[in-house]
Amino acid sequence: MFQKMRKFFSGKMIKGLPFLFMLGLFGVQSQTASAAALCVTDPQLGLCPLTVSLTPAVGSVPPGQSVSITLVEGGILQLDVTIADLEVWMIDAVTGDNTPLAWGGGWPTYGQSRTVNTGALTHSVTVYARAMNSQGVEAMTSVPITVLAGTINVSANIAGASYTITGPATLPGSGVSNSHANQPTGGYTIVWNDVAGYTKPGSDTQTLSSGGTISFVGNYSGVASTCSYTGPINWVEPTGLECSVGVSYNSVPVGGQRTATDSDASGNGYTGSYTAQCVGSNSWQYVSHVCNAPTPTINVNF
Numbered sequence: 001m002f003q004k005m006r007k008f009f010s011g012k013m014i015k016g017l018p019f020l021f022m023l024g025l026f027g028v029q030s031q032t033a034s035a036a037a038l039c040v041t042d043p044q045l046g047l048c049p050l051t052v053s054l055t056p057a058v059g060s061v062p063p064g065q066s067v068s069i070t071l072v073e074g075g076i077l078q079l080d081v082t083i084a085d086l087e088v089w090m091i092d093a094v095t096g097d098n099t100p101l102a103w104g105g106g107w108p109t110y111g112q113s114r115t116v117n118t119g120a121l122t123h124s125v126t127v128y129a130r131a132m133n134s135q136g137v138e139a140m141t142s143v144p145i146t147v148l149a150g151t152i153n154v155s156a157n158i159a160g161a162s163y164t165i166t167g168p169a170t171l172p173g174s175g176v177s178n179s180h181a182n183q184p185t186g187g188y189t190i191v192w193n194d195v196a197g198y199t200k201p202g203s204d205t206q207t208l209s210s211g212g213t214i215s216f217v218g219n220y221s222g223v224a225s226t227c228s229y230t231g232p233i234n235w236v237e238p239t240g241l242e243c244s245v246g247v248s249y250n251s252v253p254v255g256g257q258r259t260a261t262d263s264d265a266s267g268n269g270y271t272g273s274y275t276a277q278c279v280g281s282n283s284w285q286y287v288s289h290v291c292n293a294p295t296p297t298i299n300v301n302f
Contacts, residue, residue, distance in 0.1 A: 059143070059144075059145045059146070060145070060146040060147075060148055060210075061121060061145065061146075061147060061148065062147070062148050062149070062168070062184040062185070063121065063122050063147050063148070063149040063182050063183070063184055064120045064121070064122065065120065065121060066117055066118055066119055066120055066121070067117070067118040067121065067145060068115055068116070068117050068118075069088070069101075069115065069116050069117075069118070069127060070115045084132050084136075085131070085132045086103065086129075086130070086131045086132075087100070087128075087129070087130045087131075088100070088101040088103050088116050088127070088128070088129045088130075089101055089127075089128050090118060090125040090126060090127045090128065090145075091125060091126050091128070092123050092124075092125055093123055093124040093125060093126065093144075094123040094124070095123065099119075101116040101117070101118065101127070102116060103115075103116045118145070121145065121147050122147065122149070122182055123147055123149075124144065124145065124146045124147045125144075125145050125147070126142050126143065126144050126145070127142065127143050127145060128140065128141075128142045129141060129142075146210060147210075148184060148185040148210045149182050149183060149184060149185065149210065149211075150183060150185060150208040150209060150210060150211060150212040150213060150214070151179060151180065151181045151182070151183065151208075151212075151213045151214075152165065152171065152179070152180040152183050152188060152208060152213075152214055152215075152216070153177075153178070153179050153180075153213060153214070153215040153216070154173055154177070154178045154179075154180070154190070154215070154216045154217075154218070155176060155177050155178075155215070155216075155217050155218070156175070156176050156177075156192075156201075156217070156218040156219070156220065157176070157218070157219045157220055158176070158195065158198065158220050159175060159176055160174075160195045160198075160254070160255055161174060161175065161176065161192065161193075161195060161218055161220060162174035162175075162192070162193040162195075163190050163191060163192045163193060163216075163218065164190070164191055164193070165180070165188050165189070165190045165191075165216070166188070166189055166191075167184075167186055167187055167188035167189060167208075168183070168184035168185070168186040168187075168188075169183050169184055169188075171183070183208060184208075185208050185209055185210050185212075186207065186208060187205060187206070187207050187208075188205065188206055188207075188208060188214065189203055189204070189205040190203060190204050190205075190216045190218075191203045192218050192220075195220055195254070195255075196254055196255060196279050196280060197222060197254040197255075197278075197279055197280025197281065198220040198221065198222040198254070198280075199220065199221050199222040200218075200220060201217075201218040201219055201220060204216055222280075226251045226252055226253055226254070226278065226282075227249065227251075227252045227254075227256075227278035227279075227280070227281075227282050227283065227284060228249055228250045228251060228252065228282060229247065229248075229249045229282075229284065230247070230248040230249070230250075231246065231247070232244055232245070232246050232247075233245055233246075233247055233260045233274050235272070235274050235289045235291060236291070242270060242291070243262040243270050243271065243272040243274070243289075243291040244262060245260045245261065245262040245274075247260045252278045253278065254278055254279065254280045255277065255278065255279075256277065256278050257275055257276065257277045257278075257287060258275070258276060258278075259273050259274065259275040260273065260274045260275075261273045262274075262291070269293070269294030270291055270292065270293060270294060271291075271292050271294075272289065272290045272291035272292050273289065273290055274288075274289040275287040275288045275289065
């Protein structure tokens with residue numbers, strides 16, 4: 001391969017015989033444009049000895065999509081010369097990572113083509129290509145590929161909040177703060193779910209642009225969010241078994257449960273438990289209970 005792979009950035013080129021090298025994006029939404037190619041005019045021939053170009057010059061894809069790039073050999077004079085060396089690579093615009101792209105190898109004569117694949121793109125990249133023909137003529141170029149993605153932030157004022165976002169992607173979530181990075185661009189709508197004891201926020205729609213951020217905020221409102229109770233709890237089984245216990249519950253949040261346990265506080269030998277849940281505004285909801293008869297005692301007299 002090339003001894004100095006990154007001579008591309010210096011713009012330096014070697015002169016020689018005519019040759020043409022083209023890149024094309026297929027299956028990608030893009031803007032048709034004439035490709036800008038790097039070229040040095042041969043002083044003897046009076047024309048560009050070798051170019052590397054791409055048409056269309058600008059491409060864009062949603063995140064996670066693989067882009068196929070087809071390299072096609074051609075020549076100004078269509079001479080039967082071969083490519084002696086070829087490199088194709090891409091540089092991530094966000095991380096700066098440099099990734100070589102495999103193109104299949106074995107480049108023959110005029111008119112042949114090879115296809116390379118970028119793999120799933122999560123950030124915008126620039127694809128670079130560089131070639132040298134059998135006469136030692138070198139040329140290179142680059143093309144940007146924009147990944148259309150942004151970030152969606154969600155916040156709420158209660159821990160029990162939950163939601164579903166729909167649009168180019170579907171994003172469920174819960175809690176007071178979430179961030180959904182690297183999402184496709186387009187319109188998104190959030191729908192908040194019900195929480196016992198609260199009035200849920202209304203839905204909201206926003207548009208995410210490439211490289212941008214949108215934020216959804218959900219403020220639940222309504223009844224008191226805690227329950228308190230001090231006093232006795234009595235529960236009776238259909239068979240007549242009775243359990244009871246005194247409790248003191250303070251500032252139990254909506255959705256919180258408390259279990260009262262009778263370890264024979266009433267002195268009648270019965271034991272059990274009673275569970276209730278706070279549903280808001282000091283309102284409790286029954287969950288479950290159990291009450292057990294005492295273990296019989298057997299006396300043996302001699």
